[in-house]
Amino acid sequence: MERSFKKEVQELKLGDGETFHGEGILAVTKALLQSGVSYVGGYQGAPVSHLLDVLVDAEDIMSELGVHLETCSNEASAAAMLGASINYPLRGAVTWKSIVGTNVAADALSNLASPGVIGGAMIILGEDYGEGASVIQERSYAYALKSSMWLLDPRPDLPSIVRTVEKGFELSEASHTPVMLELRIRACHATGAFAAKNNRKGVVSGLDKLPGPPRFEYGRLSHPPVTFSQERLKVEERLPAARNFIREHSLNETVVGDLNDVGIIVMGGLTNSVLRALERMGLADVFGTSRVPMLVLNVVYPLVPEELRAFCAGKSAVLVVEEGYPDYIEQAVNVELRRADINTRVLGKGLLPNAGEYASDVLLEGLAAFLQETRPKGIDADAIAKTVRGQIAHKPIAAAALGPLPPRPPAFCTGCPERPVFSAIKLMQRELGPTHISADIGCHSFATFAPFSLGNSILGYGMSLASAAAVTPNMEKRPIAIMGDGGFWHNGLITGVASNLFNKGDGVLIVMQNGYASATGQQYIPSSAASKEGPAPGMGIEQTLRVMGVKWLRTVRTYNVSTMVKTLKEAMKTAERGLKVIIADGECQLARQRRVRAEDAEKLKRGERVTRTRYGVDDEICTGDHSCIRLSGCPSLTVKPSPDPLRTDPVATVIESCVGCGLCGEVAHAAVLCPSFYRAEIIRNATWRDRLKHRLRQRVIGWFGGYAGEAAT
Ligand code: SF4
Numbered sequence: 196m197e198r199s200f201k202k203e204v205q206e207l208k209l210g211d212g213e214t215f216h217g218e219g220i221l222a223v224t225k226a227l228l229q230s231g232v233s234y235v236g237g238y239q240g241a242p243v244s245h246l247l248d249v250l251v252d253a254e255d256i257m258s259e260l261g262v263h264l265e266t267c268s269n270e271a272s273a274a275a276m277l278g279a280s281i282n283y284p285l286r287g288a289v290t291w292k293s294i295v296g297t298n299v300a301a302d303a304l305s306n307l308a309s310p311g312v313i314g315g316a317m318i319i320l321g322e323d324y325g326e327g328a329s330v331i332q333e334r335s336y337a338y339a340l341k342s343s344m345w346l347l348d349p350r351p352d353l354p355s356i357v358r359t360v361e362k363g364f365e366l367s368e369a370s371h372t373p374v375m376l377e378l379r380i381r382a383c384h385a386t387g388a389f390a391a392k393n394n395r396k397g398v399v400s401g402l403d404k405l406p407g408p409p410r411f412e413y414g415r416l417s418h419p420p421v422t423f424s425q426e427r428l429k430v431e432e433r434l435p436a437a438r439n440f441i442r443e444h445s446l447n448e449t450v451v452g453d454l455n456d457v458g459i460i461v462m463g464g465l466t467n468s469v470l471r472a473l474e475r476m477g478l479a480d481v482f483g484t485s486r487v488p489m490l491v492l493n494v495v496y497p498l499v500p501e502e503l504r505a506f507c508a509g510k511s512a513v514l515v516v517e518e519g520y521p522d523y524i525e526q527a528v529n530v531e532l533r534r535a536d537i538n539t540r541v542l543g544k545g546l547l548p549n550a551g552e553y554a555s556d557v558l559l560e561g562l563a564a565f566l567q568e569t570r571p572k573g574i575d576a577d578a579i580a581k582t583v584r585g586q587i588a589h590k591p592i593a594a595a596a597l598g599p600l601p602p603r604p605p606a607f608c609t610g611c612p613e614r615p616v617f618s619a620i621k622l623m624q625r626e627l628g629p630t631h632i633s634a635d636i637g638c639h640s641f642a643t644f645a646p647f648s649l650g651n652s653i654l655g656y657g658m659s660l661a662s663a664a665a666v667t668p669n670m671e672k673r674p675i676a677i678m679g680d681g682g683f684w685h686n687g688l689i690t691g692v693a694s695n696l697f698n699k700g701d702g703v704l705i706v707m708q709n710g711y712a713s714a715t716g717q718q719y720i721p722s723s724a725a726s727k728e729g730p731a732p733g734m735g736i737e738q739t740l741r742v743m744g745v746k747w748l749r750t751v752r753t754y755n756v757s758t759m760v761k762t763l764k765e766a767m768k769t770a771e772r773g774l775k776v777i778i779a780d781g782e783c784q785l786a787r788q789r790r791v792r793a794e795d796a797e798k799l800k801r802g803e804r805v806t807r808t809r810y811g812v813d814d815e816i817c818t819g820d821h822s823c824i825r826l827s828g829c830p831s832l833t834v835k836p837s838p839d840p841l842r843t844d845p846v847a848t849v850i851e852s853c854v855g856c857g858l859c860g861e862v863a864h865a866a867v868l869c870p871s872f873y874r875a876e877i878i879r880n881a882t883w884r885d886r887l888k889h890r891l892r893q894r895v896i897g898w899f900g901g902y903a904g905e906a907a908t
C-alpha cells in the first residue's frame with residue numbers, strides 16, 4: 196500500500212479517559228480492538244477500505260495484542276476466516292464492500308451461519324448504496340434473512356457505532372450467530388468523537404494460544420445430517436436468544452415525543468437524516484429531541500415483536516423509513532401488528548420512494564406527506580407541508596435557470612497506464628472494425644465512458660473473461676476481455692482463465708498489470724513489487740499463466756501504443772486457437788506519483804538533481820482537429836484559443852498537471868496524427884553539464900533564428 200495511515204494509527208492507541216476524534220470507519224477499527232478480537236481480515240472496497248488499510252499500518256498495536264491480520268485474496272476467503280469462531284472462543288471480524296462482496300462470500304457465510312459460532316463473529320459491510328455508490332443497487336438485508344445472521348445498522352454517530360460493535364460481539368456469542376454491521380457511505384465518513392477505552396487482548400490470541408483442537412463434534416460441521424438440526428436451532432434457539440439480548444441490552448432506542456398518536460420506525464443508519472428533516476420542519480432540534488416519537492432500529496434484523504408492539508400500541512399510524520427494496524421491515528411490522536391485533540396503520544413505501552437513497556429532499560417530502568395523511572393532533576400538517584414545499588421550491592427553478600449541466604463521468608487519472616490500452620483498442624478497431632468488449636470492475640471500467648465508450652458488459656469483479664465464454668463461439672470476431680491484476684487474483688484466474696483453458700476457449704484477454712488494487716486505494720496484491728511485510732511474495736501473472744498452459748502470451752508496456760496496436764491486431768487475427776493473453780504492463784500512476792514526489796522532495800532537500808518530464812503542443816503547428824484528445828482523454832490535454840487570428844478553432848494544449856507519461860505523443864505517432872507534440876525536461880538543481888548543454892542548444896537555435904527559451908535553473 197502506497198498511502199500511509201500512521202497518523203490515524205495513533206488514535207487506535209488511545210485508552211481509558213482519552214477522547215477519540217475521527218471518521219466513523221476508524222471508530223469501528225478502534226471498537227474492534229476494544230472488543231478483544233483475536234483476528235481480523237477482509238477484502239478492500241469502498242467505503243470500508245480504510246478499515247483494513249489502517250490495521251495494516253497498525254502492525255505494532257496488533258502484535259502487542261496478539262491479533263492476527265489477514266489481507267484476504269477475496270471476500271470468500273475473508274468469510275471463510277470466520278470459521279475460526281465456530282469451534283473456539285475467538286472473536287474475529289472481517290470486512291468488505293457489499294452487496295458485491297457479500298455475493299462473493301455467500302457460500303462461506305451459509306456454511307458459517309448453519310453451525311453457528313462460539314466466539315463472536317462480525318462482518319463489517321460497507322453498504323455501497325445510494326448517491327455515490329459504485330455497484331449494483333441491492334440490499335444486504337436479504338443475506339441476513341436467508342442465512343439467519345443478525346444485521347446491525349447503527350445510528351451514524353460515533354458513540355452509537357462503537358457501542359453497536361462492542362454489543363454486536365456479545366450478541367453474536369449470546370445467540371451463537373454471526374452478525375453483520377452495515378455502514379453506509381456517509382456513516383463511514385461521518386466524523387465525531389467518543390470516549391475511548393483501553394484495547395483488550397482476546398481470550399485466545401497469538402499471545403495465548405490454544406493447546407489443541409476440541410473434542411470431535413459432528414454438530415460443528417455444516418454437513419448432513421446435522422444441517423437439519425442446525426436449521427431448527429437457528430429458528431428455535433438462536434433467534435429467541437438474539438431477541439432477548441437485543442431487548443435486555445436496549446440495542447434499539449426509543450425517542451420520546453409528544454405527538455403520540457403517530458410514530459416513526461427508522462433504520463438506525465437513517466436516524467440522523469430523519470431527525471434533520473424533522474428539524475427543518477420545526478419538529479425536532481439539533482440535539483436529537485423529536486416531537487414525533489421514534490423507534491430507532493440499530494438492529495434491523497431480527498426485529499423484536501415486543502418492541503414493535505409496545506411502540507405501535509395506541510398510535511393511529513406509524514411511518515416505516517426503510518431505504519431500498521423490497522420493504523422487508525414494513526412487511527414484518529405489518530405481520531407483527533396483525534398477529535397482535537393492533538390496528539395501527541403502517542405507512543412507508545408509497546409516501547417514500549421504493550428505490551434510491553433517502554436523501555434530505557426525499558425525507559422532507561415523505562415526512563410531510565405522512566403528516567398530511569395522518570394529521571396528528573397538536574400540529575398544522577398543511578402548514579408544515581407548505582414550509583417543506585418552500586424549502587425545496589428553489590431547486591427546480593435553479594435547475595431550469597442553469598439548464599442541463601455537462602455530464603462529469605469519472606475518468607482515469609492523469610497519466611494512467613491503462614488509458615493507452617484503450618487508445619490502442621480504438622486504433623485497432625479503426626482497422627479491424629468493432630468487436631465485443633467484456634469489461635470488468637476496476638479503474639479500467641472508466642473506459643466505458645467518453646471518449647473511449649468501450650465495453651459491452653460488466654458481470655462482476657474478475658468475471659470479464661468468463662462473461663465472454665458464450666459470446667466467443669457466436670461472434671465472427673474474437674471478443675476482448677479486460678481484467679485488472681486485482682480482478683485476476685480476486686476471481687479471474689479461476690473463474691475466467693482456468694475455465695477458458697479447460698473449455699479450449701479462443702478469446703483475447705488483456706490483463707492490466709498496474710501493480711496494485713488501484714481503485715480501492717492502492718493495496719498490494721499477490722503480484723505487487725512489494726508486500727505489507729516488505730519483500731514481494733513473488734507470484735507473477737505471466738509465470739502463473741504459463742504454468743496453467745497459456746501458450747500465446749505477450750507482455751507489452753502500456754505506454755507503447757504502436758506495439759500495443761500491433762499486438763492486439765495479431766491477437767485478433769492469428770490462426771492459432773486458444774486463449775491469447777496480453778499483459779498490459781505499467782505501474783498505477785497515482786501510486787507512482789505518490790512515491791516519486793516523496794523521493795524527489797528528499798532529493799531536492801539534499802540539493803540533488805531532479806528532473807520532471809512534461810509534454811507540450813506547439814500551437815503554431817496544431818491544426819485544432821483534436822484527434823489527439825479523442826484518442827487519449829487525458830485531463831491534462833485540453834484546448835485553448837488559437838494564437839493565430841486567422842484560425843478560429845481552439846488548439847490543443849497541455850496544462851501544468853501533465854505527469855509526462857508520453858501517451859499524447861505516442862498516440863499522435865501511432866495514429867499518424869500531427870507533429871505538434873514536444874517533450875521537455877524540467878531540471879531542478881541543474882549540474883554544470885546541464886547548463887553547458889543548455890547554453891550550446893540556445894546558441895544553435897539562435898543561429899537558426901529560433902527562440903532560445905528560458906535558462907535552466
Ligand atoms: S488509480 Fe492508478 S490505475 Fe486507477 S485510474 Fe488512477 S492511475 Fe489509473
Ligand code: SF4
Pocket residue numbers: 609610809810827829830831832849850852853854855856857858859860
Ligand atoms: S504526457 Fe500527455 S497524456 Fe501524459 S499526462 Fe501529459 S498530457 Fe496527459
